Amino acid sequence: MLKKTPLHALHQQAGAKLVDFGGWEMPIHYGSQVEEHHQVRKGVGMFDVSHMTVVDVEGADAQAFLRHLLANDVARLQTAGKALYTCMLNENGGVVDDLIVYYLSPERYRLVVNAATREKDLAWMDRQASAFSVQLEEQPQLAMIAVQGPEAVSHLATVLPDLAGQLAEQPRFSAFVHLEWFLARTGYTGEDGYEIILPAEDAPGLWEQLEQAGVRPCGLGARDTLRLEAGMNLYGQDMDESTTPLESALAWTVAWEPADRQFIGRKALEKQKAEGIPRKLVGLVLLDRGVLRHGQVVQCAAGQGEITSGSFSPTMGRSIAMARVPADCDAQPLVDVRGRKLRTLVVRMPFVRDGQVSEAVTEKLNEITGE
Amino acid sequence: MQDIPADLKYTTSHEWVLVESDDLVRVGISEHAQSQLGDMVFVELPEVGAQVSAGDAVAVVESVKAASDVYSPVPGEIVEVNEALEASPELVNSDPYVDGWLFAVKPDSLDALDALLDAEGYRSLLEEEA
Structure with a gap:
C-alpha cells in the first residue's frame, strides 16, 4: 500500500500521472x-514534497550532537532560521544521506531528509544520539509545498498578503516561522522560491x-x-554510502575547520584527501544527438566512468x-549510448541558474561548436 | 478513453501498423505508448534501405523519462523514415497516428500481420494491463 500525502486527492482531481516514488504515490507530471x-524557469510552479521527512532535534546538546553527526558545521549558523546544506556520513566517509538543517536556537534545529532513506536515517541518527542529551522527533503530521520560480515570491504574497513584506525580504537559504507554518526560502530547482512546511490539514487550502x-x-x-540543470545532486543516484562527498562534487559542504571537530567520517575523508581522490563528479553536456541516462559508461582517456544522472x-x-x-x-569524454559513441563536454555546474544557461557553459559550448 | 483508430493494427509492444498496400507498411507508436513515455525529446530512426526482420528493434523513441525500442512488425526493407521527427520529436506526442509516424517498410511477406491485434483486441490488451 503506497503512502499518500494530504494533497493526494487534489492531484487525482487534477489528472496527475501518479507513480510509486520511494513508497509514496506521487505526481510525476500533470500532462x-x-x-x-x-513554467518554473520562466514563471512559477508548485510541487507537493510532503513525502520528505522532517525531524526536529531538541535538547541541551542539540548543537554538539549535530556537530558530531554532520560533515558541515552547524556552529556556522548564527541567525535564527538560517539553513545549511550538509552530508551525513558513515565512519568510512560514505554519504548516508544529504539534508538541510535549519537553525532555530542552539538547542533547537530542524532537519529535512530524503523520503527514500527515512528509516535508515532515523535509525542512524538515533544510534548516534545516545551519547547526547538530545531528543529527535519526526514530524509526520507536517506537509511540505515547494513554490518555485522567478514569480514564486510575488504569487505567494498575493495568497499570504499579511506576510508579503517578510516573504520579499527574507534572505535566500533561510526560513521564518509564522504560527504553525515554517517558510524557508530554499528549493531544489535553481530558482528563487519557498518551501513551506505546514500542518497537513492546512496544505490543501494553501495548494488551492x-x-x-x-x-x-x-x-x-x-x-x-x-x-x-541546477547541478544539485540526487541521493541514491549521484552519491550514496559507497562514495564520499569529495568524489561527489560536495567538498564545499565539508567543514574542515575547526580542525578539532571530530564529525563522523572525518578521519576517512582526511585519509582520502591525503592519498588522493581517485574519482570526481562532473557535469557533461552532450554534443551529439541523443539522451544521456543513468548507468551509461563514460570513456575518458584516463579510464572509465559512469553517468549518475542524465536527462x-x-x-x-x-x-x-x-x-x-x-x-x-579529459575534457571531452565519449559516452556509450546503445553502442554508439557520443561526444560530450565536461562543464562546470550548474548548467542553469535563475532562468539562464550559465555563461561558463555557453562559452565552452560555443568554443566547441564554433557558434 | 484512449484513441485507438479502427483502421490500424496493433502490436503487444504498442506499435500501430498501417497496411497502405502490399508494398508499404507504416509504423508508429500508439496514443497509449506516447502517453506512458511522456514528452519526446529524441527519436533515433533506421537508415533507409536497411533490411530488417520481424521483431527487430529498428527505432528508439526517447522521452524525458526513458528510452524505448520500436520494433518492425514485418520483415523487409526500410523505405521511408519520418525526417520531421529529427527537429520535432514532440509530433509523436501531439499526433501519434498521423504526423508522428516513425518508419515505413516494404515487406518481404505480410504473414506476420496475421498475429497483430485489431483495435478491439488492442483495447482489451490495454484494459488487461491497466
Whole structure:
C-alpha cells in the first residue's frame, strides 16, 4: 500500500500521472513534464514534497550532537532560521544521506531528509544520539509545498498578503516561522522560491489558493530535470554510502575547520584527501544527438566512468548529465549510448541558474561548436 | 478513453501498423505508448534501405523519462523514415497516428500481420494491463 500525502486527492482531481516514488504515490507530471519545467524557469510552479521527512532535534546538546553527526558545521549558523546544506556520513566517509538543517536556537534545529532513506536515517541518527542529551522527533503530521520560480515570491504574497513584506525580504537559504507554518526560502530547482512546511490539514487550502492565484502544479519529473540543470545532486543516484562527498562534487559542504571537530567520517575523508581522490563528479553536456541516462559508461582517456544522472535539459535543448569519472578525465569524454559513441563536454555546474544557461557553459559550448 | 483508430493494427509492444498496400507498411507508436513515455525529446530512426526482420528493434523513441525500442512488425526493407521527427520529436506526442509516424517498410511477406491485434483486441490488451 503506497503512502499518500494530504494533497493526494487534489492531484487525482487534477489528472496527475501518479507513480510509486520511494513508497509514496506521487505526481510525476500533470500532462507535460517539459511544460512544467519551463513554467518554473520562466514563471512559477508548485510541487507537493510532503513525502520528505522532517525531524526536529531538541535538547541541551542539540548543537554538539549535530556537530558530531554532520560533515558541515552547524556552529556556522548564527541567525535564527538560517539553513545549511550538509552530508551525513558513515565512519568510512560514505554519504548516508544529504539534508538541510535549519537553525532555530542552539538547542533547537530542524532537519529535512530524503523520503527514500527515512528509516535508515532515523535509525542512524538515533544510534548516534545516545551519547547526547538530545531528543529527535519526526514530524509526520507536517506537509511540505515547494513554490518555485522567478514569480514564486510575488504569487505567494498575493495568497499570504499579511506576510508579503517578510516573504520579499527574507534572505535566500533561510526560513521564518509564522504560527504553525515554517517558510524557508530554499528549493531544489535553481530558482528563487519557498518551501513551506505546514500542518497537513492546512496544505490543501494553501495548494488551492495558490492554484487560484495562477501557480501551476508541477510533478516530480520536472523537479528532477530542474535540479539536474541546477547541478544539485540526487541521493541514491549521484552519491550514496559507497562514495564520499569529495568524489561527489560536495567538498564545499565539508567543514574542515575547526580542525578539532571530530564529525563522523572525518578521519576517512582526511585519509582520502591525503592519498588522493581517485574519482570526481562532473557535469557533461552532450554534443551529439541523443539522451544521456543513468548507468551509461563514460570513456575518458584516463579510464572509465559512469553517468549518475542524465536527462534532456529543456532549457538548453540538449542532453546533460552528472558523471563520476577518473580524477584526471579529459575534457571531452565519449559516452556509450546503445553502442554508439557520443561526444560530450565536461562543464562546470550548474548548467542553469535563475532562468539562464550559465555563461561558463555557453562559452565552452560555443568554443566547441564554433557558434 | 484512449484513441485507438479502427483502421490500424496493433502490436503487444504498442506499435500501430498501417497496411497502405502490399508494398508499404507504416509504423508508429500508439496514443497509449506516447502517453506512458511522456514528452519526446529524441527519436533515433533506421537508415533507409536497411533490411530488417520481424521483431527487430529498428527505432528508439526517447522521452524525458526513458528510452524505448520500436520494433518492425514485418520483415523487409526500410523505405521511408519520418525526417520531421529529427527537429520535432514532440509530433509523436501531439499526433501519434498521423504526423508522428516513425518508419515505413516494404515487406518481404505480410504473414506476420496475421498475429497483430485489431483495435478491439488492442483495447482489451490495454484494459488487461491497466
